[in-house]
Amino acid sequence: MVLTIYLDLLSQPCRALYITLKLHNLTFETQYLSIEKGEHRTSEFTQNISRFNKLPVIDDDGFKLTESVGILRYLARTKAIRDSYYPQDAKKQARVDEFLEWHHANLRSLCSPYFIRKWILPKFYGKITPADKLNPYFKQMVTCLDNMERLWLNSGLYITGDQLTAADVWAACEIEQLTMTGYDPKIGRPKLAAFLERVRNETNPYFDQAHQQVYKYAELENKNSKL
């Protein structure tokens, strides 16, 4: 029984899944693909790995699955995932699910459009978005991060209470990547800042391993902005 994960650590859901697998000491093989080079868009990938042309994908002894949150739930049912990380209790699991669904319609939908235009499009495709067109996406991201601080980080050390769950890892990986645009989501958001540090400490060394490229690009962006 071999579990293979196809990923690019420049992708947020790939990082969240990688951290989850490492944190639980699961045995898996890693196939690194480059989104920048379009390695997830080849006809070979479409035919043999996934018709969705997205990462991550897992192949669990022939069962291929996409969508990181769906994969997380599948792993929780079939592998040794800690109960505190994705609880089996109906109500506790519902609280983690509630965040993971909110994540899609908020953190992911409202922060990544800015990230894509500010960082992905210029870097991968040489496409620059003018400042006035970027601005609405920036504002949308700021409001969303304010909502994250206001709605989810008011009680307990983590999103659903005092124990780390998958919700925290998915959130932290999404927010951390914004630093690559030169924006620091921690400034002016003390609860978010403390939360991100807590998730990083609790999941290290895997959090830092997964974010190596993110940190490198964030540092580069900081240096460039000071020139």
Next chain:
Amino acid sequence: MVLTIYLDLLSQPCRALYITLKLHNLTFETQYLSIEKGEHRTSEFTQNISRFNKLPVIDDDGFKLTESVGILRYLARTKAIRDSYYPQDAKKQARVDEFLEWHHANLRSLCSPYFIRKWILPKFYGKITPADKLNPYFKQMVTCLDNMERLWLNSGLYITGDQLTAADVWAACEIEQLTMTGYDPKIGRPKLAAFLERVRNETNPYFDQAHQQVYKYAELENKNSKL
């Protein structure tokens, strides 16, 4: 033990959840709220029902939960939901989850921006989006519906095979509402057309009950466009 659902049947996730509850003959009380009148945004709602100010919300004997997909999973663990509708088998459940996650990032994220600008904003707030600004959202919706036809409806009667699952109901409710804008998603998409009809037949009379207002507004839109 009382299960209450707060909803507005003009909202897609509310309709999907309503159909699910009726289809399984679950006992529940319904609290109808008007999104148009902002009844989900009052301070009473925020304090007593949900700080997210979104619908649907369930209150299961004091346990309040938002996010329709999270609610579906909670109901599948705590109430008599048919196994074929949300399977307990790890791989079958993963296929339903895979679609429900794709739904967020595709059907919902890429079709509702057009729906909101073309229908919600003029109707609820008197705000008209000029045709040239609407156009990119229209194109995005068309591509997404083409992907739905191409990626998900190629094998089997339903999204994950030959049996109706929650994936089908969530998808059909999202797609059906587009008719309110005067656009017919069935034209040029024979598999999608057959699929929508199949889901409607399989879930009636609840599908039609849930879509009463949708049908009314779609008919009105058709009449107006013929004037």
